[in-house]
Amino acid sequence: xxxxKIEETFFKGLMHAATIVIVGSLFLILWTVVSKGFHxxxxxxxxxxxxxxxYIGKGGGILNAIIGSVYxxxxxxxxxxxxxxxxxxxxxxxxxxxxxxxxxxRLAFDVLFGIPSIVYGAFGFTIMVFFGLKTSLLAxxxxxxxxxxxxxxxxxxxxxxxxxxxLSDAAYSLGATRWETAKVLLRQSVPGIITALLLSFxxxxxxxxxxxxxxxxxxxxxxxxxxxxxxxxxxxxxQLSSPIPEVQERAYAAALILTVIVLIISIAAKYFSKxxxxxxx
Amino acid sequence: xxNLAPHISVxxxxxxxxxxHILKNISIDIPDKKVTSFIGPSGCGKTTLLKTFNRLLDRQxxxxxxxxxxxxxxxxxxxxxxxxxxxxxxxxxxxxxxxLPMSIYDNIAYGPRIHGIKNKKKLNELVEHHLxxxxxxxxxxxRLHSPATRLSIGQQQRLCLARGLAVxxxxxxxxxxxxxxxxxxxxxxxxxxxxxxxxxxxxxxxHILRQARRVSDYIxxxxxGEIIEFGLTEELLLNPKEQLTKDYIKGFIS
Amino acid sequence: MNIRIVKDKAVKxxxxxxxxxxxxxxxxxxxxxxxxxxxxLHSTSLSHLLFSSEWKPSKAQFGFAAFIAGxxxxxxxxxxxxxxxxxxxxxxxSQYAPRRLTRFLNPLIDLLSGIPPVVYxxxxxxxxxxxxxxxxxxxxxxxxxxxxxxxxxVVLAIMIFPLIINILGEVFANxxxxxxxxxxxxxxxxxxxxxxxxxxxxxxxxxxxxxxAISRAFGETIAVLMVCGNIPESPHxxxxxxxxxxxxxxNNYGEMMSVPLYDSALMFAALILFVIIFLFNAGSRIxxxxxxxxxx
Numbered sequence: 001x002x003x004x005k006i007e008e009t010f011f012k013g014l015m016h017a018a019t020i021v022i023v024g025s026l027f028l029i030l031w032t033v034v035s036k037g038f039h040x041x042x043x044x045x046x047x048x049x050x051x052x053x054x055y056i057g058k059g060g061g062i063l064n065a066i067i068g069s070v071y072x073x074x075x076x077x078x079x080x081x082x083x084x085x086x087x088x089x090x091x092x093x094x095x096x097x098x099x100x101x102x103x104x105x106r107l108a109f110d111v112l113f114g115i116p117s118i119v120y121g122a123f124g125f126t127i128m129v130f131f132g133l134k135t136s137l138l139a140x141x142x143x144x145x146x147x148x149x150x151x152x153x154x155x156x157x158x159x160x161x162x163x164x165x166x167l168s169d170a171a172y173s174l175g176a177t178r179w180e181t182a183k184v185l186l187r188q189s190v191p192g193i194i195t196a197l198l199l200s201f202x203x204x205x206x207x208x209x210x211x212x213x214x215x216x217x218x219x220x221x222x223x224x225x226x227x228x229x230x231x232x233x234x235x236x237x238x239q240l241s242s243p244i245p246e247v248q249e250r251a252y253a254a255a256l257i258l259t260v261i262v263l264i265i266s267i268a269a270k271y272f273s274k275x276x277x278x279x280x281x
Numbered sequence: 282x283x284n285l286a287p288h289i290s291v292x293x294x295x296x297x298x299x300x301x302h303i304l305k306n307i308s309i310d311i312p313d314k315k316v317t318s319f320i321g322p323s324g325c326g327k328t329t330l331l332k333t334f335n336r337l338l339d340r341q342x343x344x345x346x347x348x349x350x351x352x353x354x355x356x357x358x359x360x361x362x363x364x365x366x367x368x369x370x371x372x373x374x375x376x377x378x379x380x381l382p383m384s385i386y387d388n389i390a391y392g393p394r395i396h397g398i399k400n401k402k403k404l405n406e407l408v409e410h411h412l413x414x415x416x417x418x419x420x421x422x423x424r425l426h427s428p429a430t431r432l433s434i435g436q437q438q439r440l441c442l443a444r445g446l447a448v449x450x451x452x453x454x455x456x457x458x459x460x461x462x463x464x465x466x467x468x469x470x471x472x473x474x475x476x477x478x479x480x481x482x483x484x485x486x487x488h489i490l491r492q493a494r495r496v497s498d499y500i501x502x503x504x505x506g507e508i509i510e511f512g513l514t515e516e517l518l519l520n521p522k523e524q525l526t527k528d529y530i531k532g533f534i535s
Numbered sequence: 536m537n538i539r540i541v542k543d544k545a546v547k548x549x550x551x552x553x554x555x556x557x558x559x560x561x562x563x564x565x566x567x568x569x570x571x572x573x574x575x576l577h578s579t580s581l582s583h584l585l586f587s588s589e590w591k592p593s594k595a596q597f598g599f600a601a602f603i604a605g606x607x608x609x610x611x612x613x614x615x616x617x618x619x620x621x622x623x624x625x626x627x628x629s630q631y632a633p634r635r636l637t638r639f640l641n642p643l644i645d646l647l648s649g650i651p652p653v654v655y656x657x658x659x660x661x662x663x664x665x666x667x668x669x670x671x672x673x674x675x676x677x678x679x680x681x682x683x684x685x686x687x688x689v690v691l692a693i694m695i696f697p698l699i700i701n702i703l704g705e706v707f708a709n710x711x712x713x714x715x716x717x718x719x720x721x722x723x724x725x726x727x728x729x730x731x732x733x734x735x736x737x738x739x740x741x742x743x744x745x746x747x748a749i750s751r752a753f754g755e756t757i758a759v760l761m762v763c764g765n766i767p768e769s770p771h772x773x774x775x776x777x778x779x780x781x782x783x784x785x786n787n788y789g790e791m792m793s794v795p796l797y798d799s800a801l802m803f804a805a806l807i808l809f810v811i812i813f814l815f816n817a818g819s820r821i822x823x824x825x826x827x828x829x830x831x
Binding site for chain 1: 539540543547553561563564568622624640646651652654658700757801805808817820
């Protein structure tokens with residue numbers, strides 16, 4: 001065996017090792033969360049709000065945080081869609097292919113995508129102060145919407161962009177206006193939109209830094225947009241920092257709940273994007 | 282039909298990509314130190330056949346290869362065959378020149394260095410020699426260390442040829458090597474091929490009939506993954522035995 | 536005029552307005568954070584803010600040096616761990632691994648990017664911190680709580696694996712395969728081809744991926760906050776605790792309105808993060824876009 005072969009074998013070995021470490025870390029994390037969380041899990045966790053003495057280890061659950069997270073996630077995803085679908089259509093239908101405006105806009109969304117949630121949180125906070133809002137469900141939804149708009153725009157743009165030219169040409173040649181053509185493209189990309197939506201769900205439900213500033217925390221399930229709300233990530237975060245073991249245990253169970261939700265969302269997103277690529281024209 | 286000692290000998294070769302049967306039971310002996318051209322309509326499998334010779338084909342996904350390709354009697358697809366030393370025996374010219382991301386000098390020196398030549402003087406000699414043999418030396422001798430991508434596309438293709446020659450191959454494979462070039466550059470490459478055939482076995486894929494006629498000694502006509510006819514250039518072009526070959530030469534099939 | 540045409544025009548203008556205003560968000564964030572930072576910038580010089588490590592909010596002493604050092608340390612450790620591993624993994628997946636294996640592994644790597652930061656934090660507290668405290672640190676230092684630069688770096692490294700691997704995968708896919716074939720046909724081994732051709736051709740893309748990863752690591756908040764100890768001093772070794780900027784912001788939002796200038800100081804911290812991350816992101820995206828365009 002010569003030197004070249006030895007070098008190649010050596011680096012191939014390193015590559016195997018690196019890949020095993022990376023994939024292994026995923027399983028290690030999942031295993032830790034499941035084994036620790038399963039032990040601490042009980043049905044009260046998902047069916048009850050905190051009762052008196054919850055934070056010193058007495059009864060109750062984190063239904064308030066689960067519902068709060070769902071409200072924030074669904075609310076911001078809907079609001080995000082209302083803003084991002086027009087953006088994507090504008091980029092792909094109304095602006096010319098390869099236009100400077102379109103590429104600058106795409107770059108801006110790439111950059112916004114990279115801005116960390118703590119900055120969005122801090123910015124959301126300055127807006128709240130500016131408009132005199134209190135920490136509330138509404139403020140949380142608005143801030144998380146800012147966070148997920150870039151995710152939605154990028155994911156949908158990727159899908160709409162690869163719809164063959166011929167489809168829009170066909171619509172135009174029937175005398176359709178751009179708006180009518182846009183609607184055709186939109187129908188064509190429904191599975192892509194669902195995938196984007198699920199991606200943004202995953203990000204929104206797991207994010208803590210944004211809601212820390214803006215949504216507040218409470219033991220009750222909010223009944224209006226102006227009430228503060230608990231969220232799952234913060235429920236985990238606060239309970240883990242408690243010195244009482246029973247409360248820490250609940251953090252593990254809450255982490256399990258959040259992980260399961262996120263995994264389901266991820267797998268659903270994979271399923272939809274696969275399904276879509278099969279129907280691609 | 283062909284009595285010369287074969288350099289590459291293909292036996293019952295079948296290639297599948299996914300479910301498609303791309304090459305069907307190919308058997309052909311490529312003669313030593315001659316120019317052999319594969320002609321045929323696009324998509325007929327001629328490039329695929331060429332790529333089985335240096336085993337670049339099996340880098341692709343979903344490829345299944347059955348049969349034998351013998352180079353100097355050694356089976357390319359044998360279990361213990363070491364690919365790199367067989368690839369070293371063959372220079373490759375692709376459709377478009379692809380200079381490596383380094384200087385002109387390093388492009389030529391890349392191969393010798395990989396194969397263990399470290400001596401500066403020896404490398405300098407090799408670089409000069411091969412640049413001269415591809416008639417590039419006078420054009421680039423003052424800028425050997427500038428990036429190869431700054432050369433014109435015709436120069437780049439000659440550089441790629443020189444790069445291939447620098448590892449002292451025995452065979453040169455050309456996959457429509459002039460298709461991206463202007464007529465003048467094409468002519469220079471063709472001239473080089475004619476000079477090279479004293480020392481090397483050349484296998485070309487081309488869709489230009491007249492080019493095949495100008496440069497090759499033998500022609501194989503491939504259609505729908507099969508070799509329809511194989512013979513001396515003049516014979517095949519002037520007196521084709523098969524109806525399909527006749528139709529292709531007359532331009533009925535393309 | 537035809538009502539369809541009118542509708543088309545109206546829709547166009549609404550869409551344009553939404554597009555422009557969402558792009559303007561970048562500018563708005565800057566203005567918003569800057570506006571809130573003005574008070575602290577008036578009371579303290581910029582160089583003092585950045586280079587002093589005097590941090591006594593109640594005495595109106597705001598020096599960010601320790602926090603900046605903490606951010607840099609954690610980021611550095613994360614990149615040092617993540618880059619070689621991700622690079623090797625990306626090379627393996629794109630050059631060596633059989634298709635069936637990549638089809639299995641890619642979704643798993645994507646899952647890694649889907650796990651919420653707070654869950655990474657929990658895992659860090661449960662596994663990484665005790666491991667460092669009991670098994671790693673004793674070999675090097677007298678005592679470490681485990682809540683350390685290293686713990687933050689390890690957790691962050693795992694969080695940025697998918698980012699680097701995905702971008703490198705795209706960068707490698709953009710290198711024309713004929714280039715590798717040219718090298719292979721000369722008789723180079725696969726590894727030599729990777730070393731001299733693929734990696735060389737991908738260098739700008741690799742740089743861009745690293746820069747993106749750095750900016751991601753800079754801004755990560757909750758996961759790092761949970762494992763790095765949060766002591767406002769510059770760390771002297773990787774086993775010391777540290778206090779990165781995002782953690783500072785997140786930990787003190789509650790009391791920032793009750794201490795004068797505190798809120799302004801924290802918003803200034805957010806502004807620093809924003810500016811650095813903006814520049815890094817814009818730079819690397821421009822490089823990546825250029826690469827992609829050149830290849831097509």
